[in-house]
Amino acid sequence: MSAGGGGNNDNDGVINWVALVISLVALIGTLAQVLQQYIASAAGYSNCGESVMGKWHESKKRKFRPTELRFEVQFETPVIFVCEPKNDKGPIKGKPIYFVKGTDESLKETRALLPKEEEAQTQALREKRVHTADNERASWVILLSQLQSMEKESQDWQYHHSNNGPPHNLPLAGFESHTLAVALQAKKRSWDTMPAGIKKPYATTAMCHLLEIAAMMGIYWKEFDRSRDRYRAEGNGYMLVGSNVPDLGVTFTLQICGKSRFQENRVIPVDEVKELCCGFVSTLFQEENKDKRRIEVPIEDAKDLSILQLGSTREIAETMVLIECNTDTANYFRSDDAKHGHLFPVPFELLGMLGKTLHIRNTAFRMLPNPTPYHWDKNFFNLRRLVKEYYKKITDSDSELPPVFQIQQLEEDSGHLVRTLAEDKRTKTPGYSMKLLDTLHDVLDRCDEYLRKSNRDLVRVVVREHFQEVLKLINDKSGADDAVDNKSTRTTDTKKAEHFDELTAASPELRQELFMDLYFFKVLHQVRTRAVASYERRQDTHYAPSVRAPSVHSREPSIDNLTEAKYSDPEAKAVSLPPTPSAVPSRPISPGPPPPHLKKHESSQSVPVLHIHPPERVLHQHQLLGMDLTSSLDSEATAIWCTLVLRMLCWLLLHDFNKKDVQIPKSELLGSRLPVYIA
Structure with a gap:
C-alpha cells in the first residue's frame, strides 16, 4: 500500500508541475498578447x-x-x-x-x-x-x-x-x-x-x-x-x-x-x-528703411517708382501706365501681334535702368530669378560690345552731347569699364572676376546717386519718352522697307541705323554698333525734345503737384553747380534764371529785353553743339549763365538719358538670369x- 501510495503522490506531483507549466505558458502568452496589443496601439512608429x-x-x-x-x-x-x-x-x-x-x-x-x-x-x-x-x-x-x-x-x-x-x-x-x-x-x-x-x-x-x-x-x-x-x-x-x-x-x-x-x-x-519670385522689382528709388513685412503692406497696386510689376504682359502694361506712358505703349504689351524686343526684350531694359542693385559686395554670385515672362537669351547680343559702342558714342563729337559734368563722369566711367572688361576677358572665369564686379557696382552706385538727386519728375518723363519711342520704333513699319534697302549698302562711315529691323539681319559684329547708332542719333533726339517739352508743359499748366512729396528729390538751382541745376518749382525758375524765347511755343516769353549775359546762342539747336574732348571743353560759370532755361533742361534730360542707358548695361552685366527661367503670373x-x- 505504501509503495502504491508513493507512486500516486509522484504522479500527482508531475501532473501538478505540468499543469503549472501549462498555466504559466498560457499566462505568458496572454500577457504577451496583451502587451503586443498595447504596443501595436502605437500606430506609425515603424x-x-x-x-x-x-x-x-x-x-x-x-x-x-x-x-x-x-x-x-x-x-x-x-x-x-x-x-x-x-x-x-x-x-x-x-x-x-x-x-x-x-x-x-x-x-x-x-x-x-x-x-x-x-x-x-x-x-x-x-x-x-x-x-x-x-x-x-x-x-x-x-x-x-x-x-x-x-x-x-x-x-x-x-x-x-x-x-x-x-x-x-x-x-x-x-x-x-x-x-x-x-x-x-x-x-x-x-x-x-x-x-x-x-x-x-x-x-x-x-x-x-x-x-x-x-x-x-x-x-x-x-x-x-x-x-x-x-x-x-x-x-x-x-x-x-x-x-x-x-x-x-x-x-x-x-x-x-x-x-x-x-x-x-x-x-x-x-x-x-x-x-522677384512673384514678378516684383525694387527700384533704385526705394527707401532703405522700408518695412520688410510685405504681408502687412500689399504692393500689388504700386503708386510710385519704388517698385515695378513685370510678372506678366498685363502687369507690364500697367507698369507702363505707372510711368505715364501713352495708351499705345501700354497696348503693345496687351497685344499678341506687337513686338516687345530689339536685341533683347524691352522689359529687361526697364529692369536695368531702374532696378535696385542686388549684387552683394565682395561676392561672385550674379544669378537672379527672372521676374519677367520673357526668356533672357544672350546668344543674340553681346553686352560687352554694347558697352564698348556706348563708350564710342559718348565720346564721339557727332553725338553733340552737352558739356556738363555728368557726361564727363559717364565718359570716364564707361572708359574705365571698357578697360576692365578687356582685363576680365583674360581671366579663367570671364564675367566673374572681383575687379569687374567691383567696377560695375561702383558705376551703378554713381549712377544711382545722380538719379536720386535729379528731379524725379524729369527722370520719370525721360523714362516715359524713352520707352514710348523705343516701342514705337520696334513696331513702326513705316521705315522698315527703307531700312531693309539700306542693309546691303550701309557703311559705318556714311550711314546710321534708322530702324530696329536692321538689327535682325545685321552680322553679330555690327549688331551692337547699329543698336547704339539708333539710340544716340535717333532715340536720344526724340526723347530729349519731347521730355523737355512735356516737362515744361507740366510746370506751366501746374499739372505737376504744387507741393512735392518727400520722396521726390528736387533741388534748387545752385550757382556752384549750374550744369546740373534742377528746376522743379515754376516760381524758382522765374527767380533763378529769367526765361528767354525758345523753340517751344508753349513756353511764355518774358517781357522786356533780357540781360546781356542771357543773350540767346546763335546756334538754332537748343543744346550747344560742342565736341566731346578732354577737360578744357568745360565752360566757365559765367558762360553757363548764358544758357537759357530750355538749354539747361535739354542738358539735364540728355545727362539723365545717358545715365540710364549706361546703368542699364552695367546692371545687366552685374546680374544674370537663366535662359530657361520665365515668370509664371503669381504676384x-x-x-x-x-x-x-x-x-
Whole structure:
C-alpha cells in the first residue's frame, strides 16, 4: 500500500508541475498578447524609422496614455522658412531657430547630412536590396541635404574662384553678409493627427517660402495652376511636384532627376529675391528703411517708382501706365501681334535702368530669378560690345552731347569699364572676376546717386519718352522697307541705323554698333525734345503737384553747380534764371529785353553743339549763365538719358538670369502664408 501510495503522490506531483507549466505558458502568452496589443496601439512608429526620417528619427518616442490604455507616437519634423540670418523670430514661439549654413555645426543642428553622406547612409540601409529609386526617404530630408550642399558648395567655389582671379584686397563676404537664408524650427507632432492617406511624416512651410526656396535652388516653374492644384517645377537636376492631398492641403514632393551644381549659377542671397519670385522689382528709388513685412503692406497696386510689376504682359502694361506712358505703349504689351524686343526684350531694359542693385559686395554670385515672362537669351547680343559702342558714342563729337559734368563722369566711367572688361576677358572665369564686379557696382552706385538727386519728375518723363519711342520704333513699319534697302549698302562711315529691323539681319559684329547708332542719333533726339517739352508743359499748366512729396528729390538751382541745376518749382525758375524765347511755343516769353549775359546762342539747336574732348571743353560759370532755361533742361534730360542707358548695361552685366527661367503670373502670392507641406 505504501509503495502504491508513493507512486500516486509522484504522479500527482508531475501532473501538478505540468499543469503549472501549462498555466504559466498560457499566462505568458496572454500577457504577451496583451502587451503586443498595447504596443501595436502605437500606430506609425515603424513609419518614423531612420530609413524615412534620417537623423530626425531620434526624436520619435512612445508615450502611454493611461486614460486610453494605449501608446501615442510622438516625433519632430521641421518647419522650414526663409528669412534674414539676423532674424530671431520664427513661426513657433520660444523655439530656437537653426540656419542652413553648410557648416558642420549647421549640419548637426538641422540633423542633416551632405548629399554624399546621405547617399552612403541610404545605401547601407538598403541591405543589398535592389531598388530603382529610393522611395522610402521623406523628400524634406533630401531637401535639407541639398540646401546644405548649396551653401557649402557655393562658398567653396567662391573661395577657390577668388584665389585664381585678379588680386583682391578685401576679404570675401561670408554667410553673415547674406540677407536671405533658409532656416527651420523643430515642431513636435503626433501620429494621431496624421491624415489617413499619409504614410510618412511631413515638413511644413508656407507658399511664399516654397517659391523662394525653389528659386534659390535653381528650380524653375513649368506649371502653376492653382485652380486645379497642379504644380510642377524643374531645373538644376531637381523636380518639384505639388498637388492637393485630402484632409491635409497642397503637398509638394522633391525628386532628384540629375546632377545639381551651385557655383556661378548660385542665386544671390538677397531679400529682394522674394519679390522677384512673384514678378516684383525694387527700384533704385526705394527707401532703405522700408518695412520688410510685405504681408502687412500689399504692393500689388504700386503708386510710385519704388517698385515695378513685370510678372506678366498685363502687369507690364500697367507698369507702363505707372510711368505715364501713352495708351499705345501700354497696348503693345496687351497685344499678341506687337513686338516687345530689339536685341533683347524691352522689359529687361526697364529692369536695368531702374532696378535696385542686388549684387552683394565682395561676392561672385550674379544669378537672379527672372521676374519677367520673357526668356533672357544672350546668344543674340553681346553686352560687352554694347558697352564698348556706348563708350564710342559718348565720346564721339557727332553725338553733340552737352558739356556738363555728368557726361564727363559717364565718359570716364564707361572708359574705365571698357578697360576692365578687356582685363576680365583674360581671366579663367570671364564675367566673374572681383575687379569687374567691383567696377560695375561702383558705376551703378554713381549712377544711382545722380538719379536720386535729379528731379524725379524729369527722370520719370525721360523714362516715359524713352520707352514710348523705343516701342514705337520696334513696331513702326513705316521705315522698315527703307531700312531693309539700306542693309546691303550701309557703311559705318556714311550711314546710321534708322530702324530696329536692321538689327535682325545685321552680322553679330555690327549688331551692337547699329543698336547704339539708333539710340544716340535717333532715340536720344526724340526723347530729349519731347521730355523737355512735356516737362515744361507740366510746370506751366501746374499739372505737376504744387507741393512735392518727400520722396521726390528736387533741388534748387545752385550757382556752384549750374550744369546740373534742377528746376522743379515754376516760381524758382522765374527767380533763378529769367526765361528767354525758345523753340517751344508753349513756353511764355518774358517781357522786356533780357540781360546781356542771357543773350540767346546763335546756334538754332537748343543744346550747344560742342565736341566731346578732354577737360578744357568745360565752360566757365559765367558762360553757363548764358544758357537759357530750355538749354539747361535739354542738358539735364540728355545727362539723365545717358545715365540710364549706361546703368542699364552695367546692371545687366552685374546680374544674370537663366535662359530657361520665365515668370509664371503669381504676384498675389508675394508674402502668402498659405500653409503647404513637403512629403
